[in-house]
Amino acid sequence: MADGKIVETKIPPIRNGTVIDHISNGQSLNVLKILGVNENNIDSVISIGMHVPSSKCNSWKDVIKVEDRELDPQTVDKIALIAPEATISIIRDYYIAEKFNVRLEDHIVGLAKCSNPNCITNKGEPIDPEFIVEERCPPKLRCVYCDRILTNISDNLL
Amino acid sequence: MDFYDKDLVSIRDLDREHIESLLDLSEEMIPYARGEKVERMLDGKVLGNLFFEPSTRTKLSFESAACRLGCSVIDVSEMSMTSISKGETLADTIRMVDAYCDVIVLRHPHEGAARLAAKFSENPVINAGDGAGSHPTQTLLDLFTMRKVKGSLDGLNVVLVGDLKYGRTVHSLADALTMFGAKLTLVAPETLQMPDDIYHHLKEKGCNPKKTSTLEDVIGQADVLYVTRIQRERFPDPAEYQKVAGTYRIDNTMLREAKSDMIVMHPLPRVNEIAYEVDSTPHAMYFEQAFNGVPVRMAILRAILRGI
Numbered sequence A: 001m002a003d004g005k006i007v008e009t010k011i012p013p014i015r016n017g018t019v020i021d022h023i024s025n026g027q028s029l030n031v032l033k034i035l036g037v038n039e040n041n042i043d044s045v046i047s048i049g050m051h052v053p054s055s056k057c058n059s060w061k062d063v064i065k066v067e068d069r070e071l072d073p074q075t076v077d078k079i080a081l082i083a084p085e086a087t088i089s090i091i092r093d094y095y096i097a098e099k100f101n102v103r104l105e106d107h108i109v110g111l112a113k114c115s116n117p118n119c120i121t122n123k124g125e126p127i128d129p130e131f132i133v134e135e136r137c138p139p140k141l142r143c144v145y146c147d148r149i150l151t152n153i154s155d156n157l158l
Numbered sequence B: 001m002d003f004y005d006k007d008l009v010s011i012r013d014l015d016r017e018h019i020e021s022l023l024d025l026s027e028e029m030i031p032y033a034r035g036e037k038v039e040r041m042l043d044g045k046v047l048g049n050l051f052f053e054p055s056t057r058t059k060l061s062f063e064s065a066a067c068r069l070g071c072s073v074i075d076v077s078e079m080s081m082t083s084i085s086k087g088e089t090l091a092d093t094i095r096m097v098d099a100y101c102d103v104i105v106l107r108h109p110h111e112g113a114a115r116l117a118a119k120f121s122e123n124p125v126i127n128a129g130d131g132a133g134s135h136p137t138q139t140l141l142d143l144f145t146m147r148k149v150k151g152s153l154d155g156l157n158v159v160l161v162g163d164l165k166y167g168r169t170v171h172s173l174a175d176a177l178t179m180f181g182a183k184l185t186l187v188a189p190e191t192l193q194m195p196d197d198i199y200h201h202l203k204e205k206g207c208n209p210k211k212t213s214t215l216e217d218v219i220g221q222a223d224v225l226y227v228t229r230i231q232r233e234r235f236p237d238p239a240e241y242q243k244v245a246g247t248y249r250i251d252n253t254m255l256r257e258a259k260s261d262m263i264v265m266h267p268l269p270r271v272n273e274i275a276y277e278v279d280s281t282p283h284a285m286y287f288e289q290a291f292n293g294v295p296v297r298m299a300i301l302r303a304i305l306r307g308i
């Protein structure tokens, strides 16, 4: 990859768009949910690799390639919540124009709602839900208000 | 730590040193709580009791604590009615109440309400129970009672029995006892055991609580038996409730297995978890525990409104 060109055999390279790599095994469908793609709004090619061998640590990963789309920072932050080790490559004309790791902040504001239905943050108060990241891989988030651990992160993303 | 002008939302906000300094101050407050000494150290201050659900004991105990120190009390709970009926947010209600008093005591049915109130209030907020969340002043008075009777919390063998799943008092109590190196035994029917996330939190803190559903097996080792009420409405089947409630009923027969200096505590009100015959034994500590709510809340008010 010294020349910056993507070497990937199973999933075809894309010309322009985004490659989300090193997604935690099994999380690709949840990442798609974050990207907000459904059968009615796709107008470009999306390739998904599930259970792909990872060179990183002898394990498995998922990969997603989305053509003709670059991700906004909030989407990237949400991906970090379910796939904290994911890398994002922006591809322009077959070359990696930019590559970075998603970043899971210590303090998460407004990206997910609390899974405790009786939490004050789910009662129409003028505040954003807030979480402290207690563990990073897999992420374990504690609600700043009710002190509960957020269960099922992907179902509670905002 | 300086408690002056600080909120008291969760026992997790305090470390061992903070708690000990509050317990020491509570000890000093006892003669004032009994009316043997009088000093209006909070003269001119105003406490606002904002209760969104009834809890007469907690409210009265705060009132008594405030009055003993010369702090005036206004009951702003009526605002909770109007705010609910008008669909006002808690945030707005708090902003209003904040203008009327120097400290807000809040009881609310939703978890996290006190943290939210603390965010919107300029003045300090004391959490008097938020849903199934925390109730730090109850925890402090429980710790105070144990320390007072047993001399120290370190290494104390505390058996928590009853509804450990929904009982809010036992969650923060278990948390705090862990901080003091107490040994915990959790006695509950499978369906009412301590929630996993709290159990793991205790383990992470270095406590290795023993879980069981049989009180008879562990009562002999207990220094403190902390009993909580099992609510009938937790059981869809009344017969199932009767079975469980009967299993954990503390009476003199059950106490035959206990150490002679073992104390029985209960946050009250009790329904039938503790037989009346226990009241006259030296084990019964629940009425003293209830009284301790006053000096402990005096210490909290003093620390927050004047500093320690």
Ligand SMILES: [Zn+2]
Pocket (backbone or CB within 6 Å): A114, A115, A116, A119, A120, A121, A143, A144, A145, A146, A147, A148, B112
């Ligand atoms: Zn919450």
